[in-house]
Amino acid sequence: MILGSPSLRRDSFFRVFLLAILLYHSSPALIAQGVEGTVVEAFSRQPVVSAKVIISFGDSIAYEGLTSESGRYQFQTDKAGRINIHLTAEGFTDYKLSDIMLDGYTTQRLEHLLERASFDLPGITVTARQKEPASFIRTITPDDLLQIAGNFEDPVRMAHSQPGIVQLNDQANQLSARGQAPIFNSWYLEGLEIVNPNHTSNAGTLSDLPTQYGGGVNMFSAQTLGSTDVYMGVNPLSVNTNSGAAIDMHLHESARPEWRAKAGLLGIEMGGGASLGSNSILDFNLRYSFTGILTNLGADFGGEKINFYDGVVSFRNEGARHKLKFFAWAGNSINEFDHVDPPENRERYKDFFDIDYDNDILGAGGRYDVTLSQKLFLRSGFAYSTNQTSYLKTGQFGPEPETFDQHGTVHLISSFADLTIRHSSRIHSNAGLEYTNRSYKEDYYPFSPFDEESMLRPYLNTAIQFAPDWKVEAGGEIQRSFQYDTWIPGYRAKLAWTPNEHHAIFAGMRHSGGEPLYTSSHKGTRVQFVSETYEVGWDWVLKNHNIGLNLYYQKMRDLTVLMLDDDAPLYVSDYPFSPFSTNILGFITDGRSGQKGIEARWDFHQANGWRFGINQSVYDSRRGYIKNALQPGRYDGGFATHISVSKEIITERNGKNRIWNFSLRGLFNGGLWEVKIDEVASEMLETTFYQYPGCYDLHLPLYKRIDAGISRTIAYAKVRWRYSLDIQNLAGLTNIAYHYYDPFLQEVIAQKQLGLIPVFSVQASW
Numbered sequence: 001m002i003l004g005s006p007s008l009r010r011d012s013f014f015r016v017f018l019l020a021i022l023l024y025h026s027s028p029a030l031i032a033q034g035v036e037g038t039v040v041e042a043f044s045r046q047p048v049v050s051a052k053v054i055i056s057f058g059d060s061i062a063y064e065g066l067t068s069e070s071g072r073y074q075f076q077t078d079k080a081g082r083i084n085i086h087l088t089a090e091g092f093t094d095y096k097l098s099d100i101m102l103d104g105y106t107t108q109r110l111e112h113l114l115e116r117a118s119f120d121l122p123g124i125t126v127t128a129r130q131k132e133p134a135s136f137i138r139t140i141t142p143d144d145l146l147q148i149a150g151n152f153e154d155p156v157r158m159a160h161s162q163p164g165i166v167q168l169n170d171q172a173n174q175l176s177a178r179g180q181a182p183i184f185n186s187w188y189l190e191g192l193e194i195v196n197p198n199h200t201s202n203a204g205t206l207s208d209l210p211t212q213y214g215g216g217v218n219m220f221s222a223q224t225l226g227s228t229d230v231y232m233g234v235n236p237l238s239v240n241t242n243s244g245a246a247i248d249m250h251l252h253e254s255a256r257p258e259w260r261a262k263a264g265l266l267g268i269e270m271g272g273g274a275s276l277g278s279n280s281i282l283d284f285n286l287r288y289s290f291t292g293i294l295t296n297l298g299a300d301f302g303g304e305k306i307n308f309y310d311g312v313v314s315f316r317n318e319g320a321r322h323k324l325k326f327f328a329w330a331g332n333s334i335n336e337f338d339h340v341d342p343p344e345n346r347e348r349y350k351d352f353f354d355i356d357y358d359n360d361i362l363g364a365g366g367r368y369d370v371t372l373s374q375k376l377f378l379r380s381g382f383a384y385s386t387n388q389t390s391y392l393k394t395g396q397f398g399p400e401p402e403t404f405d406q407h408g409t410v411h412l413i414s415s416f417a418d419l420t421i422r423h424s425s426r427i428h429s430n431a432g433l434e435y436t437n438r439s440y441k442e443d444y445y446p447f448s449p450f451d452e453e454s455m456l457r458p459y460l461n462t463a464i465q466f467a468p469d470w471k472v473e474a475g476g477e478i479q480r481s482f483q484y485d486t487w488i489p490g491y492r493a494k495l496a497w498t499p500n501e502h503h504a505i506f507a508g509m510r511h512s513g514g515e516p517l518y519t520s521s522h523k524g525t526r527v528q529f530v531s532e533t534y535e536v537g538w539d540w541v542l543k544n545h546n547i548g549l550n551l552y553y554q555k556m557r558d559l560t561v562l563m564l565d566d567d568a569p570l571y572v573s574d575y576p577f578s579p580f581s582t583n584i585l586g587f588i589t590d591g592r593s594g595q596k597g598i599e600a601r602w603d604f605h606q607a608n609g610w611r612f613g614i615n616q617s618v619y620d621s622r623r624g625y626i627k628n629a630l631q632p633g634r635y636d637g638g639f640a641t642h643i644s645v646s647k648e649i650i651t652e653r654n655g656k657n658r659i660w661n662f663s664l665r666g667l668f669n670g671g672l673w674e675v676k677i678d679e680v681a682s683e684m685l686e687t688t689f690y691q692y693p694g695c696y697d698l699h700l701p702l703y704k705r706i707d708a709g710i711s712r713t714i715a716y717a718k719v720r721w722r723y724s725l726d727i728q729n730l731a732g733l734t735n736i737a738y739h740y741y742d743p744f745l746q747e748v749i750a751q752k753q754l755g756l757i758p759v760f761s762v763q764a765s766w
Contacts, residue, residue: 047071051089080657104657104715150707163599174214177245179621184244192383199333234508264761308333328364353395409441488513559591573623609648638670671700682741
């Protein structure tokens with residue numbers, strides 16, 4: 001749950017505290033800010049020697065040089081601004097990268113992947129696109145956090161600024177991708193699947209029970225993360241998920257030894273990077289919530305005590321041909337609600353109960369990427385993560401005391417090895433093997449519809465550049481379930497036409513198996529669902545404009561359907577299920593769903609710091625089972641609109657760089673759907689009871705919101721201060737999250753989303 005902003009006085013104290021550290025902290029002289037770049041061949045990751053590097057501020061060239069034998073170059077400057085990088089090398093296509101921010105302090109670590117020139121075209125310079133057209137990936141960078149408001153320093157909250165993604169809860173980062181239930185989303189760290197890495201994951205749910213598909217506060221904060229990739233659609237075979245969204249977070253990699261500290265609404269953070277030799281660095285971050293500090297001091301937040309803390313550590317060793325990385329994370333969150341005394345002060349049903357929620361998260365993993373030869377490049381990784389949740393509700397509303405006690409522990413092991421094979425300059429393949437094991441301490445996990453699983457998935461994909469403008473990809477996979485003794489084949493194909501560096505048209509499809517859904521079926525019965533996705537798109541880049549258009553269709557089958565005693569089905573596509581009190585007669589696996597839509601976007605930026613972006617999604621999301629026609633479900637919002645405007649101002653004086661960032665964002669989405677509440681039955685049963693649990697025929701109002709953000713960065717060569725104010729729902733617009741029946745008030749209540757929420761923070765890096 002997101003609460004009010006802490007006082008500015010605490011941040012002033014924090015600033016004085018940091019200044020004292022800086023005054024007494026002795027450190028060697030630091031090099032000026034700039035870029036530490038590595039230029040490698042795209043397939044093998046081998047260094048490209050003597051590549052020409054040109055770095056410019058606008059039209060003014062600031063650096064020209066050649067890469068070393070290890071493919072590296074270094075550019076240092078005390079000037080702030082956005083730079084462009086142009087790389088050329090014999091036998092490779094030209095490479096351009098623009099809009100890299102230098103703030104006067106930060107050293108950017110960049111890796112450039114150069115494509116070999118597959119065709120010899122005399123007299124024609126072939127320039128690679130800055131970004132390969134790919135409908136399946138949306139990348140969120142730390143720079144985006146300054147340009148798009150309402151993000152609460154959580155890159156996952158940034159994801160709903162992308163086409164096809166809708167935020168489901170103002171209090172959490174739960175999202176629906178292309179009209180699908182959030183339970184189909186997967187969480188990854190450094191390319192390895194992990195358990196839900198969110199604190200207070202019960203925030204805002206109707207029953208206050210924990211969820212496994214999002215949360216109020218991401219354990220991996222903006223100070224911990226670098227870029228975050230969100231996959232959806234015709235994903236590459238290296239990404240197992242072909243339904244929902246796969247959120248792949250990448251840890252921050254310090255370019256040089258430094259300390260970082262931050263104080264704000266979300267908590268106090270302290271971390272940094274320490275050098276362990278010439279090629280190794282240890283990076284860590286610790287955080288403790290402000291709400292925890294304030295509640296321990298006696299502050300009251302509507303009867304709730306909310307607290308969380310976490311820690312993340314990573315070690316990186318990088319050589320000319322390899323990169324080794326280990327990482328671990330741990331955290332705990334607590335949400336306690338005490339019943340209201342004396343009884344005459346009770347104003348709602350919840351006031352009669354004590355509710356205690358506790359969530360522990362733990363994980364560790366590693367990545368090892370190595371160049372084996374000019375034609376072979378190996379990526380590999382292993383991770384273990386676990387989430388232990390407990391929920392206890394006690395109290396008395398009616399004649400008898402009530403107790404509800406639920407516990408759940410999930411363990412997830414994921415690993416992979418992926419070998420890139422370059423057959424020639426026009427043909428390369430990826431051969432991979434992935435193993436995933438998910439298990440529960442109990443017989444089943446009460447907060448998720450997915451069953452235990454042990455799965456091995458080999459895959460092979462080949463890309464062929466058969467003409468200068470044409471590229472085709474084709475591959476297959478086999479998903480082997482050890483627990484259910486099944487084999488599910490899958491395949492993927494993609495065709496791209498890129499006549500020049502400005503235009504690209506592509507089409508693709510993917511068929512693959514999904515996770516097993518919990519049923520009462522006997523072992524040996526196939527319970528994994530199957531997903532198919534088809535997509536076609538157009539991408540156009542010209543100077544300051546980037547326009548894209550995508551059309552998609554996705555269908556899923558073999559989904560679990562719960563059959564109730566009144567023959568009202570509950571579909572996993574609508575998860576989490578609305579509360580119901582009828583008996584479950586059984587399960588069937590004939591559930592189906594279909595999603596289709598069109599997504600359009602336009603991004604525009606100017607050299608003077610103005611940026612504008614708009615995207616529009618129109619979609620249809622339906623589900624049913626084999627005997628019935630598909631019907632609209634809970635997440636069939638119909639459309640989603642996102643508009644963002646930002647302005648960046650950079651000034652320099654007396655060796656000090658000042659950067660102002662102003663941003664506005666508007667959201668306008670179609671309302672989601674609910675089931676009508678049976679007030680007579682709800683009053684009799686003293687809980688929320690729905691007339692027909694699986695029938696979503698009550699349309700919530702349209703969702704609308706305006707966010708604003710402002711940040712100021714003051715950077716010297718040895719220290720950087722950043723102050724930011726992020727405001728969600730600037731205009732205080734009212735949105736309805738859901739309806740429920742309150743037995744104490746004896747009426748249906750419309751639960752509102754959050755109102756205006758200001759989030760202030762101050763950060764120092766030195």
